[in-house]
Every structure is written in structure tokens, then in C-alpha cells.
Amino acid sequence: MAYWSSELKEEEFERARRGISIKSFSKGNYLCHVGDRLDQWTGVASGIAVIGMVSAKGKATSLIGVPQGGWFGEGTVLKGEPRRYDVILLRDSEIAFMNRPTFLWLFENSVAFNRHLVRMLNERLAYFIALAEYHRLLDATGRLARNIAWLFNPVLSPRIGLHIEITQEEIAMLTGVSRQVANKSLQSLEAEGLLNVGHGSITVLDLQKLSRYGE
DNA sequence: TCATTAAATTGTT
DNA sequence: AACAATTTAATGA
Numbered sequence: 001m002a003y004w005s006s007e008l009k010e011e012e013f014e015r016a017r018r019g020i021s022i023k024s025f026s027k028g029n030y031l032c033h034v035g036d037r038l039d040q041w042t043g044v045a046s047g048i049a050v051i052g053m054v055s056a057k058g059k060a061t062s063l064i065g066v067p068q069g070g071w072f073g074e075g076t077v078l079k080g081e082p083r084r085y086d087v088i089l090l091r092d093s094e095i096a097f098m099n100r101p102t103f104l105w106l107f108e109n110s111v112a113f114n115r116h117l118v119r120m121l122n123e124r125l126a127y128f129i130a131l132a133e134y135h136r137l138l139d140a141t142g143r144l145a146r147n148i149a150w151l152f153n154p155v156l157s158p159r160i161g162l163h164i165e166i167t168q169e170e171i172a173m174l175t176g177v178s179r180q181v182a183n184k185s186l187q188s189l190e191a192e193g194l195l196n197v198g199h200g201s202i203t204v205l206d207l208q209k210l211s212r213y214g215e
Numbered sequence: 216t217c218a219t220t221a222a223a224t225t226g227t228t
Numbered sequence: 229a230a231c232a233a234t235t236t237a238a239t240g241a
């Protein structure tokens with residue numbers, strides 16, 4: 001899957017490049033909290049970010065993981081609203097920010113950019129529908145398998161390849177299960193030959209089967 | 216480069 | 229949630 005910026009025309013690409021700045025953050029830092037005014041389109045150049053929120057009772061919930069190559073926050077930028085979710089970094093990361101004027105200019109002028117946005121939004125919609133669906137239908141291993149599969153989604157995170165640096169604890173947080181359950185689930189997925197579990201990393205062997213696990 | 220130690224991560228109860 | 233085992237990273241000779 002081609003990276004979105006590579007599909008832009010020369011002039012559009014230049015404009016995009018000038019409107020993007022990159023900053024480094026360390027593990028555990030928040031990129032933004034609910035209610036912040038961060039009106040920049042946000043991309044993960046390296047590392048992993050997690051979008052989630054904290055309930056009134058203080059319980060943290062992860063909604064979606066954004067690994068290297070993924071972008072988010074377009075809804076906030078388009079609508080000019082405060083952020084509705086927390087974004088926390090799972091590890092040291094480099095984050096790209098595209099300022100709002102640049103984003104809006106591309107939105108108005110670039111066909112390729114819009115195509116990418118639609119594709120991305122469509123994919124994310126599919127993700128949340130799938131999330132609601134398999135939350136009811138699948139056991140912990142199934143949910144974990146599909147969460148991992150979505151992490152490697154070629155549309156949402158085109159840069160990622162088949163290997164990711166992520167601990168079992170982090171996957172557990174993403175999936176919404178305990179670390180113990182995540183550990184067992186990963187072991188059975190590995191036994192079935194769908195992925196390899198390394199120390200602090202995962203290598204996917206069969207993305208197709210992983211994304212259909214439990215059907 | 217190797218050995219030692221500390222820290223992080225995993226596997227199990 | 230706690231513990232032991234394992235792996236990686238850091239340090240210094």
C-alpha cells in the first residue's frame with residue numbers, strides 16, 4: 001500500500017512537507033487530553049500511540065492503537081473542535097504534526113489527499129463496527145487476534161510491515177484484557193502458527209487468518 | 216569485547 | 229496481584 005504522501009502531486013507534497021513538524025516524545029507522555037485544543041493532524045513517525053479515554057470512575061479504556069505510519073485527529077481538525085479523547089504514547093515516539101491551514105488547503109485542493117482521507121475513514125469505520133461485533137461474539141483470544149490484525153491494517157498503518165515492537169502488557173491494554181490472558185492468548189496464537197512472539201515484540205505470520213480468527 | 220549488574224518483560228500461580 | 233525465570237540494556241574494565 002502506497003503511503004499517502006507519495007500519491008500527492010509535486011506541489012501538494014511540498015506544501016504538506018512545509019506544514020509538518022516533527023517532535024520527539026518519551027514513553028508514557030500524553031499527546032493531548034480530552035478537551036485540549038490541538039488542531040493539528042497527527043501522525044506517528046515512529047513508536048506507537050494509543051487513543052483512549054478515562055471514565056468518570058477513573059478507569060482507562062483504550063479504543064485504538066496507532067502504530068508507526070498511522071495518522072489520526074482529522075475529525076478534530078475538520079470540525080475545529082476540542083479533542084474528545086486522550087492520546088498516550090506507549091513508547092518513545094516521534095510524532096508529526098500537520099498544521100490546520102495546511103490540512104485544510106490539502107482538503108480543498110488535493111484529490112489524492114481526499115482519496116486517502118476517505119479510504120482511512122472508511123477503514124476506521126470498519127474497525128469500530130468490527131469492534132462492536134466481535135466484542136460480543138469472540139473470546140479473549142479472538143479479540144486479541146483481531147486487535148493485532150487491525151494494528152497491522154495496511155490502510156491505517158501502511159508503514160508497519162509484519163513486525164512490531166510491543167509488549168504483552170501493552171497488547172493487553174489495547175485489547176482490554178489482563179496481561180495474563182493476553183499472555184495465554186498469544187501463546188495459543190503462536191502454537192497455531194499465526195504469529196511469533198518475541199521478547200517485547202510480535203511478528204505476524206498469517207495476517208489473513210489472524211483477522212478472521214474465531215469465525 | 217566480555218563480564219557483571221540492573222531493568223524490563225514474560226510465564227506462572 | 230505477586231513471584232520467579234528469562235531477556236535485554238547499560239556499565240565499566
